[in-house]
Amino acid sequence: MESPVELVIFDCDGVLVGTERIALRVQLRIGAELGWPLTEDEVVELFMGRSLVSMAEVVRPRLGDRAAQLWCDRFAEYHREAVDAGLAPVDGLTEALAGLDRTNLATCIASGGTHEKMAHTLGRTGLYERFAGRIHSATEVERTIN
Incomplete structure (x- = not known):
């Protein structure tokens, strides 16, 4: 299935x-x-x-x-x-990502943080390379106020 x-x-x-x-x-x-x-x-x-x-x-x-x-x-x-x-990855993240790796599901990041901030925080924890090319920031989207 x-x-x-x-x-x-x-x-x-x-x-x-x-x-x-x-x-x-x-x-x-x-x-x-x-x-x-x-x-x-x-x-x-x-x-x-x-x-x-x-x-x-x-x-x-x-x-x-x-x-x-x-x-x-x-x-x-x-x-x-x-x-x-x-800074460290969230507790249990390493195991969760390993489980996702076994499913072959596509992954990405979508965050309100800037690319610079994410490169820094993800880089400090060794996660940047894992998601490189699949990191998206709210700064890429036009902001509208309702």
């Missing part, structure tokens, strides 16, 4: 690589530095899964244009440092 599944599409952050806890810590740090102390729940609600552009849209009304840009700049810097200090 043929499988109705022809393609497995992975998100990157929090699915392939454990960046969610890193992002949470970074957001808490930046908020404290810029005078907007946040709780973990607030960070999850306001920032998790968002692009830098979306983060700036959240910060701007509260802290202004300059702080919104500073927030994004610091996020990129601190996140990169934390990833370099120790």
Whole structure:
């Protein structure tokens, strides 16, 4: 019997690589530095899964244009440092990918992250080459606001 599944599409952050806890810590740090102390729940609600552009849209009304840009700049810097200090694939991912390899299903990544960010995080965990040529970013798609 043929499988109705022809393609497995992975998100990157929090699915392939454990960046969610890193992002949470970074957001808490930046908020404290810029005078907007946040709780973990607030960070999850306001920032998790968002692009830098979306983060700036959240910060701007509260802290202004300059702080919104500073927030994004610091996020990129601190996140990169934390990833370099120790990022790992999500627990169980290696086994799950090995199981998929046995099925011969096609795989790809579709993420809200930029190609640069994914090259960095996936590269640090040894996953970039596995998905090379099949990595897609929301930056490739026109953004519309409804």
